[in-house]
Amino acid sequence: MFEYAPAPESRSVVDIAGSYGLFIDGAFDGGKDGNVFKTVNPATEEVLAEVSAAGPEDVDRAVAAARRAFGPWSALPGAERAKYLFRIARIIQERSRELAVLESLDNGKPIKESRDVDLPLVAAHFFYYAGWADKLAYAGFGPDPRPIGVAGQVIPWNFPLLMLAWKIAPALATGNTVVLKPAETTPLSALFFADVCRQAELPPGVVNIVTGAGDTGAYLVQHPDVNKVAFTGSTEVGREIARAAAGTGKRLTLELGGKAANIVFDDAPIDQAVEGIVNGIFFNQGHVCCAGSRLLVQESVADELLASLKRRMATLRVGDPLDKNTDIGAINSAAQLARITELSEIGASEGAERWSPECTLPDRGFWFAPTIFTGVTQAHRIAREEIFGPVLSVLTFRTPEEAVAKANNTPYGLSAGIWTEKGSRILAVADKLRAGVVWANTFNKFDPASPFGGYKESGYGREGGRHGLEAYLA
Known part of the structure; x- marks a missing residue:
């Protein structure tokens, strides 16, 4: 590093x-x-x-x-x-x-x-x-x-x-x-x-x-x-x-609010997908209503993708927001930090496996290390409730139909992401996702000419x- x-x-x-x-x-x-x-x-x-x-x-x-x-x-x-x-x-x-x-x-x-x-x-x-x-x-x-x-x-x-x-x-x-x-x-x-x-x-x-x-x-x-x-x-x-x-x-x-699914298929370019996952959940400390806070990864590439994701997370720099090298700044308030901390502790107590890279957090201010949870099921609160912080829940799927069912199994419907090399799969899956914005092989991209908004809650x-x-x- x-x-x-x-x-x-x-x-x-x-x-x-x-x-x-x-x-x-x-x-x-x-x-x-x-x-x-x-x-x-x-x-x-x-x-x-x-x-x-x-x-x-x-x-x-x-x-x-x-x-x-x-x-x-x-x-x-x-x-x-x-x-x-x-x-x-x-x-x-x-x-x-x-x-x-x-x-x-x-x-x-x-x-x-x-x-x-x-x-x-x-x-x-x-x-x-x-x-x-x-x-x-x-x-x-x-x-x-x-x-x-x-x-x-x-x-x-x-x-x-x-x-x-x-x-x-x-x-x-x-x-x-x-x-x-x-x-x-x-x-x-x-x-x-x-x-x-x-x-x-x-x-x-x-x-x-x-x-x-x-x-x-x-x-x-x-x-x-x-x-x-x-x-x-x-x-x-x-x-x-x-x-x-x-x-x-x-x-x-x-x-x-939102609880967006970021779906990675087995033919996706892994390194590109990892950058999109990091941008999807750690951009703005995860304080994003359309954050990709649920990672749905196809089972056959889950181990490879998670290893790459952990390597990438180890390079993220947490600290002074005014430093031009900083990747993750401060949590906005003590109240928001308390909510992120509480839901993360609940995730661990419900049996999900928690991982964060080694990083030294400043003594003063409101800080939370970038965190991923694996072994998450759809019943976990961290997979259902909006955490609004730098916390990613990882679930797996085997077929496109299962990915769509899991992605739509949420009270929210603001955004989603799809990672695959097949244009036909992007169109087929996006058509079935109940989300206002669906990004393909990217995430958190905005343009004034493009409408933004959600469904359901x-x-x-x-x-x-x-x-x-x-x-x-x-």
């Missing part, structure tokens, strides 16, 4: 203030009740900033600002709205190094992921939907599609800035206005995005950012003047939101692509 000298990215490129207010009607101000919370760096537990917690009155003000802005914004020609989206995209590109460092500090993900994956995709989503803004009549939703109104959007902590882009870009392109609530543990990139909006001279009230915990999100999704709710997060919270929206006339899209509605416009058009 190579020894890598430290290659830290400089923190000096990002200037984090000591405290942040709410972004309402084009300006920052403190919450009416004065409540605040702290956001910490999960790699060091250092407090990064103090952030206002929005109460019901603050959410009312934000929704009112979005409602006032809706008329003028939706009346703009699509080409004029596109100019603002293009401007936002370019500013994000110009500030991408700063935003990538901020994202790694607040979230814990490796800088090479926030720099090379998250930020390019964020800019790409705004560029992509800017292109749609003056072409909505040709999108297949009728000759004169109209915006819905005020969108209340709640995003998770695993891809804070990317999920913001997935939500805000299509909403603005279609003429809606937005009140967005970022996750409590990762509010900073959304607050920096508010500054991007000011820099782009976006009209006040078109985008509003309210920070806080789950109760702030609940105020927002239940607000009577919100016309559209978009949520990405846990299935449990998604159910609560669906109940709250039922009968209100609110439009709703939910992108929830993974939610409903699609984000990205032409399909992503539909949720924001009446």
Whole structure:
């Protein structure tokens, strides 16, 4: 294994203030009740900033600002709205190094992921939907599609800035206005995005950012003047939101949990498959709703593949997210680390065989070594529940029919992967998988032009692509 000298990215490129207010009607101000919370760096537990917690009155003000802005914004020609989206995209590109460092500090993900994956995709989503803004009549939703109104959007902590882009870009392109609530543990990139909006001279009230915990999100999704709710997060919270929206006339899209099967057939290129497996489960510390957390490998190549996978895992570097050599960063929070630890211990107690490569974890912060479980059955909790961490459950199969049956034996249906050299097998198996996205001989590849979303307990509605416009058009 190579020894890598430290290659830290400089923190000096990002200037984090000591405290942040709410972004309402084009300006920052403190919450009416004065409540605040702290956001910490999960790699060091250092407090990064103090952030206002929005109460019901603050959410009312934000929704009112979005409602006032809706008329003028939706009346703009699509080409004029596109100019603002293009401007936002370019500013994000110009500030991408700063935003990538901020994202790694607040979230814990490796800088090479926030720099090379998250930020390019964020800019790409705004560029992509800017292109749609003056072409909505040709999108297949009728000759004169109209915006819905005020969108209340709640995003998770695993891809804070990317999920913001997935939500805000299509909403603005279609003429809606937005009140967005970022996750409590990762509010900073959304607050920096508010500054991007000011820099782009976006009209006040078109985008509003309210920070806080789950109760702030609940105020927002239940607000009577919100016309559209978009949520990405846990299935449990998604159910609560669906109940709250039922009968209100609110439009709703939910992108929830997953327990994706990554299926490796006996004719797959082993080394390529191993890279895809590693990317599928250890990318972003496994904090990915579409992570390939169940590996289904054909019995005849299981031993060879597992030996290769363990060799590859032994080379993964766990540590400082700001080090450019780091492969696996910090777990996002103490609460998430506790859940990953608990489910892993349950997996071992239920009889699965646990293995992790030797790695030294830092003394401070929230860390978990990359882990695989073999000897897993479909009855194991680690094979059924979303762990949302760097933990892989390995199951075997003998025939394609068995692989499909095991892959579909889950309450979720967000994504899947297939590894084989036969194109006919890819098409035949993909057709039978109940998953919103099926990757072939790759995993975790995203494109703004491609729709993303799930079935069953993974939610409903699609984000990205032409399909992503539909949720924001009446």
